[in-house]
Amino acid sequence: MNAEKGSTTAGAGSCDDLLLDNQLCFALYSTSLMMTKVYKPLLQALNLTYPQYLAMLVLWERDGLTVGEVSTRLLTDPGSLTPLLKRLETEGLISRTRSKEDERVVLLTLTEQGKALHTKAQSIPQCILAASGISVQQLQALQKDLLGLRGNLHGSI
Numbered sequence: 001m002n003a004e005k006g007s008t009t010a011g012a013g014s015c016d017d018l019l020l021d022n023q024l025c026f027a028l029y030s031t032s033l034m035m036t037k038v039y040k041p042l043l044q045a046l047n048l049t050y051p052q053y054l055a056m057l058v059l060w061e062r063d064g065l066t067v068g069e070v071s072t073r074l075l076t077d078p079g080s081l082t083p084l085l086k087r088l089e090t091e092g093l094i095s096r097t098r099s100k101e102d103e104r105v106v107l108l109t110l111t112e113q114g115k116a117l118h119t120k121a122q123s124i125p126q127c128i129l130a131a132s133g134i135s136v137q138q139l140q141a142l143q144k145d146l147l148g149l150r151g152n153l154h155g156s157i
Contacts, residue, residue, distance in 0.1 A: 067106045
């Protein structure tokens with residue numbers, strides 16, 4: 001440990017690259033944690049968790065998708081999405097029905113209550129923008145950069 005800089009040294013060079021605060025992954029992780037904390041009270045008013053909100057966003061965008069299509073959109077596997085969807089169904093927000101053509105396929109449709117919740121959620125993006133402390137243009141640029149990074153990372157695996 002280099003007492004003067006507070007960094008670990010290996011040989012003649014500094015390992016500043018391995019400091020937690022220098023890690024892009026930690027910046028993304030900790031920002032994601034803060035983002036979900038900002039969302040929490042907004043979503044509690046709608047009786048939704050953050051993952052449920054994401055699923056509802058997908059269905060508000062395009063109703064009548066399959067579980068597989070929603071899981072692809074959310075970058076998750078269908079098995080982990082199913083319990084969340086069952087809870088949304090229990091809450092009366094969606095209905096899950098098996099396809100007549102292929103019983104393995106489950107179709108998701110918004111109920112009237114689920115559609116009505118869309119109206120109640122309209123103010124959330126503006127609340128998030130206000131909490132972020134940055135302009136719409138900065139937020140759009142950040143989102144573009146993050147989507148580009150995600151695409152690059154996806155291409156590397």
